[in-house]
Amino acid sequence: MNFEEELTKGNFTIPECLSCKKIIWPPAEFCNVCYNETGLKTGQFTGKIIEYSKQNEEYFCMVEFLDSFRLMAKTNDKPEIGKIVKITKCGILNGNYFFQII
Ligand SMILES: [Zn+2]
Helix, strand or coil: CCHHHHHHCCCCCEEEECCCCCECCCCCCECCCCCCEEEEECCCCEEEEEEEEEECCEEEEEEEECCCEEEEEEECCCCCCCCEEEEEEEEEECCEEEEEEC
16 A cells, blocks of 8 residues: 555555455555455546635635545635546645645
């Protein structure tokens, strides 16, 4: 499981248990249900904006993925609740996960 390594390269992957297929969020090396190892799903994932707030000129959105977990993502355009979005940029900034959407 090298979620953070992929994230550093700008790739958004989703950790999933190799055995029971549960999505593991926050990312972890082992499944919290069956304790087997996790792997990384890759692809063009879409998420849904659940809520957002504005801070200075930026918007911070709570985005839900695969009906199973939520993460905070930034955008410059005014978000719409329920809108389907993609992560356009991601990485680790000052020790924190960083996601940007359009
Ligand atoms: Zn499992």
